[in-house]
Amino acid sequence: MTRFRAAVFDLDGVLADSAVAHFAAWKRIADDLSIPFDAEANEALKGVDRMGSLRHILALGNVTLPEAEMVAIATRKNGYYLDAVAAMTPADLLPGAAALVARARALGMKTAIASASRNAPTLLARLGIASDFDFIADAGAVAASKPAPDIFLACTEALGVAPGDAIGFEDSAAGIEAILAAGMIAVGIGVASTLARAHIVFPTTAEADLDAVIARF
Numbered sequence: 001m002t003r004f005r006a007a008v009f010d011l012d013g014v015l016a017d018s019a020v021a022h023f024a025a026w027k028r029i030a031d032d033l034s035i036p037f038d039a040e041a042n043e044a045l046k047g048v049d050r051m052g053s054l055r056h057i058l059a060l061g062n063v064t065l066p067e068a069e070m071v072a073i074a075t076r077k078n079g080y081y082l083d084a085v086a087a088m089t090p091a092d093l094l095p096g097a098a099a100l101v102a103r104a105r106a107l108g109m110k111t112a113i114a115s116a117s118r119n120a121p122t123l124l125a126r127l128g129i130a131s132d133f134d135f136i137a138d139a140g141a142v143a144a145s146k147p148a149p150d151i152f153l154a155c156t157e158a159l160g161v162a163p164g165d166a167i168g169f170e171d172s173a174a175g176i177e178a179i180l181a182a183g184m185i186a187v188g189i190g191v192a193s194t195l196a197r198a199h200i201v202f203p204t205t206a207e208a209d210l211d212a213v214i215a216r217f
């Protein structure tokens, strides 16, 4: 058993191999706009909501567009992304993802999803893991997106758990800031230098050791 009562997971890049699909969709948009955009530039978009991501790409190209055109572009990007999601299956879970969630549940922890994606319920259904979570936050219902703590606090509140008794898992710098601002233990999944503010970082989900996190904090 553990003093921690909840595990709150980001989805894209932590449980699902979908960050590449977001990147591919934005890359098509950036190419159409003749804005240079590569995997390194894409790091800044992780955990950032759809319109925020578009604003970031436009700023990279010093491009300004009327709001209506921005909405149309964001909708087109989402179409590309949803085409990719429609082809996803449980094979698109990241290695170790199912085991990590199962370990949390075996330890008696409640589980929730804190994804910035409005497509999280669709993706969870494709991956076949929706029923493994006690709560799935609605990204469209929170006042402020990551790095604000809102979506993580929505999860702990719905679970009836104090933030200090919860562990959050994130692959984005914005998400780590959100977890810290919520007052939770922040576990980074990815490159340590990018996620330097996390309490602890594992290179991949498969290497994320929940028991080690619990023992240390």
Ligand code: B16
Pocket: 010, 011, 012, 013, 019, 022, 045, 046, 047, 048, 049, 050, 053, 078, 081, 114, 115, 116, 117, 118, 119, 120, 172
């Ligand atoms: P959507 P996460 C985030 O999901 C992605 O990291 C980010 O790249 C994306 O822009 C954002 O969701 C919004 O997604 O356009 O589907 O609403 O990492 O917070 O699970």
Ligand code: MG
Pocket: 010, 011, 012, 013, 014, 046, 047, 170, 171, 172, 175
């Ligand atoms: Mg993510």
